[in-house]
Amino acid sequence: MRYFIGNWKMFGVPKSINIVKKINSFYSKDKNRKKYRVIITPPFTLIETFSKYFKNKSVCIGSQNCYQKEQFSSNTAAISPYMIRSVGAKYTLVGHSDNRSEGDTNEMLKNKVQFALKNNLKVVFCIGENKTEKNNKKTFSVLKNQIKVLERKFNKNNIIVAYEPIWSIGTGKIPSKNELLKITIFIKKVLKSIFNKKSPAVLYGGSVDGNNVKMFKDIREIDGFLIGGASKSSKKFIDIIKNYYR
Numbered sequence: 001m002r003y004f005i006g007n008w009k010m011f012g013v014p015k016s017i018n019i020v021k022k023i024n025s026f027y028s029k030d031k032n033r034k035k036y037r038v039i040i041t042p043p044f045t046l047i048e049t050f051s052k053y054f055k056n057k058s059v060c061i062g063s064q065n066c067y068q069k070e071q072f073s074s075n076t077a078a079i080s081p082y083m084i085r086s087v088g089a090k091y092t093l094v095g096h097s098d099n100r101s102e103g104d105t106n107e108m109l110k111n112k113v114q115f116a117l118k119n120n121l122k123v124v125f126c127i128g129e130n131k132t133e134k135n136n137k138k139t140f141s142v143l144k145n146q147i148k149v150l151e152r153k154f155n156k157n158n159i160i161v162a163y164e165p166i167w168s169i170g171t172g173k174i175p176s177k178n179e180l181l182k183i184t185i186f187i188k189k190v191l192k193s194i195f196n197k198k199s200p201a202v203l204y205g206g207s208v209d210g211n212n213v214k215m216f217k218d219i220r221e222i223d224g225f226l227i228g229g230a231s232k233s234s235k236k237f238i239d240i241i242k243n244y245y246r
Contacts, residue, residue, distance in 0.1 A: 002036040003160060003203055003224030004241055005124060006231025007064060007093060012042045017050060022234035024059040032245045033058065036224065039091050039124075040231065044079055051088025062091030062124070065099055068111035070118065081112070081119040092116050093226075095126040095146070097166045109149045113159070122158045124226065125150065126205070127187075131167035139165075140186055147190050156195045161202045162226040163187055168206030170229060177215055180204065184221040210239030217244055 006023075008016075020040050027038050041062040042050055051061045067078035084092060094112045095104065104112075109125075116123050127146040129139045143163070150159065163183060168174055175183065184202055191199035204216060205226030216222055230236040 004038050005226045006040045008042045019234045024057050026238045028058045047089050048087035060090045063089045064093050066092045068108045070115040081116040085119045091122045093124045106149050124160045126162045128164040128166050156200045159200045162205050164205035172207050181219050210243050213240045213243050
């Protein structure tokens with residue numbers, strides 16, 4: 001199974017549902033639709049409306065983050081996995097570099113993953129190194145440290161890992177094919193050592209578009225994509241899927 005996940009970040013108002021409707025319309029008729037899954041993560045303000053509309057449709061709705069407590073608490077503006085699940089989301093991103101840079105620690109991330117899984121949310125766990133770490137050849141040690149948040153007791157069937165190099169997000173720069181192959185194999189090896197068997201799916205994210213997706217297609221180890229900017233346009237998002245299966 002492949003995944004095409006659209007992370008809208010701080011984008012979208014109620015009428016933006018039309019973008020997802022177009023993606024859903026393409027997806028529901030696509031001859032390759034059984035080979036992949038489409039998930040869109042709009043901001044919290046749109047999750048309930050989108051989840052209701054797409055409840056019995058092809059596209060799934062997720063959230064971009066969740067708070068590290070399970071149900072209710074006195075933390076102002078915090079939104080727990082329980083609350084996200086109760087408005088119909090089925091997935092949540094955890095550990096996106098934006099949130100890590102705002103202070104998410106490994107301990108906080110572990111709680112987010114744990115409580116999200118407990119509340120029947122599937123977790124898309126984001127990892128990635130920054131430019132300095134890459135230049136200092138620290139990529140593997142950084143990724144290994146980030147992955148250790150995941151524990152054997154977690155249900156690996158409900159976890160997807162997304163490798164998103166920070167230096168690539170929104171820059172148009174992407175790793176070389178050889179680099180990405182080595183990194184993906186390394187990530188899967190670390191995951192297998194944690195879960196003692198098959199690795200969860202590993203996605204790539206960072207400046208993915210309709211042109212470079214052909215290059216990623218050759219790396220069979222990559223199980224799909226976490227797509228930022230291009231997911232705000234139904235045409236660009238659909239082009240990525242079309243070109244991947246072309």
